[in-house]
Amino acid sequence: MSFELHSDLKRDGIPMGEFALCHVLLINDATYPWFVLVPKRNNVKDTINLTQKDHEQLWLESRIFSTAIMDIFDGQKLNVAALGNVTPQLHIHHIVRYDNDPAWPGPIWGKHPLKPYSDDATKNILRLLEQADIGGFSTL
Amino acid sequence: MSFELHSDLKRDGIPMGEFALCHVLLINDATYPWFVLVPKRNNVKDTINLTQKDHEQLWLESRIFSTAIMDIFDGQKLNVAALGNVTPQLHIHHIVRYDNDPAWPGPIWGKHPLKPYSDDATKNILRLLEQADIGGFSTL
Numbered sequence: 658m659s660f661e662l663h664s665d666l667k668r669d670g671i672p673m674g675e676f677a678l679c680h681v682l683l684i685n686d687a688t689y690p691w692f693v694l695v696p697k698r699n700n701v702k703d704t705i706n707l708t709q710k711d712h713e714q715l716w717l718e719s720r721i722f723s724t725a726i727m728d729i730f731d732g733q734k735l736n737v738a739a740l741g742n743v744t745p746q747l748h749i750h751h752i753v754r755y756d757n758d759p760a761w762p763g764p765i766w767g768k769h770p771l772k773p774y775s776d777d778a779t780k781n782i783l784r785l786l787e788q789a790d791i792g793g794f795s796t797l
Numbered sequence: 798m799s800f801e802l803h804s805d806l807k808r809d810g811i812p813m814g815e816f817a818l819c820h821v822l823l824i825n826d827a828t829y830p831w832f833v834l835v836p837k838r839n840n841v842k843d844t845i846n847l848t849q850k851d852h853e854q855l856w857l858e859s860r861i862f863s864t865a866i867m868d869i870f871d872g873q874k875l876n877v878a879a880l881g882n883v884t885p886q887l888h889i890h891h892i893v894r895y896d897n898d899p900a901w902p903g904p905i906w907g908k909h910p911l912k913p914y915s916d917d918a919t920k921n922i923l924r925l926l927e928q929a930d931i932g933g934f935s936t937l
Contacts, residue, residue, distance in 0.1 A: 703875045705863045716856040723845045735843040738878035742894060742902035754882060762882035766904050 660697040663746035669771065671779055673786055674796035676718040678711060681794065682748075683782055686771040689760075690730040690753040690782075694719060701747045704739050718793065719749060725791045726753055736764065800837040803886035809911065811919055813926055814936035816858040818851060819889075821934065823922055826911040829900075830870040830893040830922075834859060841887045844879050858933065859889060865931045866893055876904070 662670075662680065670682030670693060679694040696715055701707055707715060723735055732753035739749045752765055760768040774782075787796045802810070802820065810822030810833060819834040836855055841847055847855060863875055872893035879889045892905055900908040914922075927936045 703863075703867070704877055705860055705867065705875065709860070712856065712860055713853065716852065720845055720849070720852055723843070727843070727845065734882055735845065736878070736880050736882070737844055738876070738880065738904075740876050740878065740904055742874055742876070742904075764878075764880055764882075764904050764906050 658699055660699060662695065663744055663748075665744040666693065666695060666746065666748060671774070672797055673783055674794055676714075676722070676793050678714045679718050679749075681722065683774075683779065684771070685773050685779075687774045687778060688769060688772050689758055689765055690726060690732070691765070692722070692726065692751045693748040694722065694751065695746065695748045698747070702741065702745055704747065704749070706747070715749070719751065721792050722794065723751055725786070725789045725794075726751060729785050729789055738764075740766070798839055800839060802835065803884055803888075805884040806833065806835060806886065806888060811914070812937055813923055814934055816854075816862070816933050818854045819858050821862065822888075823914075823919065824911070825913050825919075827914045827918060828909060828912050829898055829905055830866055830872070831905070832862070832866065832891045833888040834862065834891065835886065835888045838887070842881065842885055844887065844889070846887070855889070859891065861932050862934065863891055865926070865929045865934075866891060869925050869929055878904075880906070 669684055671685055673681045673683050675681060678696050682693050684691040727735055730753045733756055734754040736752040736754055783796055809824055811825055813821045813823050815821060818836050822833050824831040867875055870893045873896055874894040876892040876894055923936055
């Protein structure tokens with residue numbers, strides 16, 4: 658069975674590229690540099706439902722991607738979270754935080770409505786990811 | 798330099814035991830089965846500040862512990878998160894969720910004041926962890 662993104666992730670996420678295991682989406686909210694990694698595996702709700710090998714690969718990709726976005730966006734703090742109480746397809750949030758962002762120091766979820774990016778802003782982020790030459794990651 | 802828990806974690810957490818890398822604390826909030834894993838490393842704010850080896854060990858311990866608590870508490874959903882915007886010492890939340898818990902389906906942080914456990918309830922949880930015979934984990 659081929660992998661298909663959940664409709665919630667299709668609605669809120671802009672595809673940026675992929676690793677061996679995970680799709681990478683930019684959440685369409687210009688308030689924060691906010692990405693999700695989505696393992697290309699069906700019927701997986703929690704990180705522990707992944708096989709041991711996929712679990713290791715997920716956190717390796719998370720580490721590589723996190724390091725890149727903290728560098729690209731000059732982040733002060735990184736938030737990494739697998740919640741998924743609303744959207745049942747496993748997705749791992751990676752959010753670059755600043756002490757002057759609108760939700761600081763709280764978590765970002767449910768605080769503010771999503772503020773869509775302009776097309777130019779989205780293209781710019783895609784370009785930044787491309788230029789960063791992130792190991793194992795291919796942009797779309 | 799020996800490792801010391803941050804005062805916030807000492808205040809809110811009840812020590813349950815440890816893995817090779819992480820202390821395990823029960824957050825003193827009877828509303829949810831809520832634990833934090835705290836790597837015994839100084840001056841680490843984000844997961845990506847850990848060495849590659851420690852990062853792998855963290856997520857291995859997280860996987861083992863998560864599997865155990867989902868089983869012990871018969872969880873419906875697992876939330877795993879490294880936030881730490883308020884408490885600067887790296888700690889990774891592991892929360893067992895139910896669709897009838899007071900914060901469902903939202904994240905738990907900042908929703909309700911902590912509801913302290915009785916001493917008996919705390920001891921009971923410690924006993925459950927002991928009985929679960931969690932690989933690599935020693936209770937206190």
